Amino acid sequence: MTTATETRKTEALEILAQAELDAALPKSVVSANYKKRYAERALTARKPKDVSRKVVARSCGDWLALELAKHCIGEKNKLNVDAFTAILDANGVDHSHWNRTSKGWQGRFRMTGRLALQRVVAEAGEMELADGSTVIAPKTWVAKHQH
Numbered sequence: 756m757t758t759a760t761e762t763r764k765t766e767a768l769e770i771l772a773q774a775e776l777d778a779a780l781p782k783s784v785v786s787a788n789y790k791k792r793y794a795e796r797a798l799t800a801r802k803p804k805d806v807s808r809k810v811v812a813r814s815c816g817d818w819l820a821l822e823l824a825k826h827c828i829g830e831k832n833k834l835n836v837d838a839f840t841a842i843l844d845a846n847g848v849d850h851s852h853w854n855r856t857s858k859g860w861q862g863r864f865r866m867t868g869r870l871a872l873q874r875v876v877a878e879a880g881e882m883e884l885a886d887g888s889t890v891i892a893p894k895t896w897v898a899k900h901q902h
Contacts, residue, residue: 784863807832818896819873822882834865841885843868846875877901 793813806824810832814820826842829835843850848871854860876882877900881889 784859784866818893819869819876819882822890823869823872826884834861836861836864838885839865839868842882843872845883845885845887846872846879848872848875873900874902 793815806821806828810824810828814824823839823842827835827839829838840850848868850864850868850871853864853867855864872882876892877897880897881891883889
């Protein structure tokens with residue numbers, strides 16, 4: 756029987772090992788230093804039960820990142836592009852001109868979409884979901900991201 760502490764240690768080792776492998780990859784738009792920071796943050800972050808540490812390790816781990824992960828990460832911790840696109844559409848973010856053909860487009864799509872969505876959500880104070888419901892953004896997050 757595996758204890759929660761042993762499971763957490765195993766997850767931590769997997770995250771750090773993956774961060775080292777990712778840092779060695781050529782042509783990544785994310786620098787090795789940021790990948791290491793993301794991995795370290797994932798180990799200490801308080802995460803929702805329905806978001807894996809591996810997903811947290813790929814993001815900045817803020818409120819919007821965790822909300823998007825809850826609604827847009829599908830099988831094998833991969834981005835569900837349709838779910839993400841539906842959230843962008845619900846919030847009026849035009850993504851029709853973003854590249855969806857070159858290698859690695861999903862990662863760039865996710866990062867660009869998140870930045871565009873961040874601005875809209877910070878101004879509105881809430882994020883619209885595809886089903887018509889809304890998620891209220893924390894005031895501290897809104898204050899940090901309003902321009």
